[in-house]
Amino acid sequence: MTKPENEWTWKELTVGNVILEPGNASQYRTGDWKTLMPVLDKDLCIHCGLCYIYCPDMAYNLDADGFFIADLFYCKGCGICAKECPTGAIKMVVEQEE
């Protein structure tokens, strides 16, 4: 987005509020909705990828060591990954300031 939403005047909006820049939803931080965040215990992880498959926000990415890690910029803290993890490797914990 060229500038934040709350800086647009009504005259600057496109006809029909059409968005001309495709894919800009990726700039939208949904991560600030959450109260709980997933934390992975790498010793228990079997790399099955179910967290990656089930995540409704596609927040999980594979890292260089072969672990699926949630991107907290997008993760809404729904807990589906923790619920589906077959080894109990993911715990939902209260979000903390980094």
Next chain:
Amino acid sequence: MGKRVGMEVSIAAAEAVRQSKVDVISAYPITPQTHVVEHLSEIVANGEMDAEFFCVESEHSALSVCVGSEATGARSFTCTSSQGLALMSEITYIVPPLRLPILMILSNRTLSAPLSIWNDHSDVMSIRDCGWIQYFCENGQEVYDHVFIGYRLGEDRDVLLPVIVNMDGFTLSHVIEPIELIDQEKIDKFLPPYAPIYTLHPDRPVTMGAFALPSIFAEAKKAQEVVIRSSIPKILEVWKAFGDMTGRYYQPIETYKAEDAETLLLTMGSFGETASVAVDTMREKGKPVGLVKIRLWRPFPFDAFKEATRRAKRIVVIDRAVSVGGPGGPVASEVKSAVYGEESRPMIYDFVAGISGRDVSPSDFIKMVEKAEIEINEGNKEGYEIYGVRE
């Protein structure tokens, strides 16, 4: 002059859609809209029109299809009545902010309950504030004409808004009238192909209908409100161009013997012609009565309305819908708002008349004028009643 033929108004409306070279027709049958879409489906099936006809499963889908097709740049048409409009209403609010110039003919019919198939304006009043440009037609010729006028106006890049052409169910839709058909070459000149600003196309991806946070919603609404309010000069310009082509000039507010009238009847839609007969009768008896007809309902032409009524002492509004529990009928409520700020304003008496297709004859209009004059002279400032109800 074009060819003048006797034709059912619904068929004339369908012919206008054909002549407008509409690309997509999407509709679900409901009385009294049926003849329009039946005729269109025949025309398309016979290969006399290069259009897609979508037989959908509901009116909600009928307009949803038009949203999709119009977004790709296809000129789109739908037509409904009453409960069909009620089912469609969710989508009617979505179209104007998306700036998709779909045209819809509403064959106006009563909303249930009690269940009724006959004519009044309760259906369109239920979506009064949805943001479509709304015309009311007095006869079949006006319905035919306003299909071209509506597309030309709606598709203008300064407007880009959907248009509703209101056609009283049965009273107009099922009546055979003399219609002057316009030559196709003239129509093609008057109504160029639709040239949208943005379209849905895989090569030029855009997002239409995205959600808005509270931080930007009010700006989007203001943009919509300003566009329709400032469309009046364009509406007049299109009517002028149409008049230059056909000799039929339209105005947002039309008057009949209103110049020196002390009491004005106010109608919208097909009642105008009957009321003008009543005005003639009263004039013959020396009564200074005139008639004002609202042709443009949205955007409401406040200036033209005030100009047309400023010399009158009384306005007798004929409403065709009830605002249940509200301030009277929707037209009277609008008109009262329009004159509230004026220094000298006429007294307004509101009759809800002819709901669910009950006949209102010239003598009824005369009775209403007489009753309103007595009530107003006796100091009744809140005049509102449903006319002709058996006590």
